[in-house]
Amino acid sequence: MFKPIIALLFITTIFVIGTAFIPQDISESIKRGKEVYELSCQNCHMENGEGMPDVNPPLAKADYLKKPLAELINIVLKGQSDEIVVNGKKYNTLMPAMDYMDDLQIADALNFIRNSWGNKSPGTVTPAMVKALRQ
């Protein structure tokens, strides 16, 4: 009488463990990230990630994107106002904190910019990583 229940539990367990090992499909995240970018980042960093001279640094082919993922996540969560150098040029302007965006939106936007306009960066930003950096 309990056999079907045990079998079902067994199958469910195998399924849950199995899906945990499927690598996250970054291409879906990048696709969603394009929309997030257009809504939340494009005003300043421009359509092709080229930025605005002396005001908003570029994201396209930006050496800055090679920084650890946590630093990039923190820029979106906490803003950025100290002097930074991007591709050899100094910027000392202000990016506001955008912590009102949810974890998935921030992860998607970062996966998009790190893999667009010729950028090809290793690693995937996950919502869990964003969540862990919120205070």
Ligand code: HEC
């Ligand atoms: C209001 C304008 C504005 C918006 C909106 C904005 N940024 Fe920025 N961003 C800036 C400025 C200005 C800096 C440089 C700040 C400084 O000089 O310290 C910057 C710096 C950065 C940097 C580090 C430098 C570089 O060029 O690689 C990253 C990464 C970044 N922004 C990503 C994003 C993402 C992702 C979004 C959308 C979620 C976004 N920004 C939205 C203005 C903006």
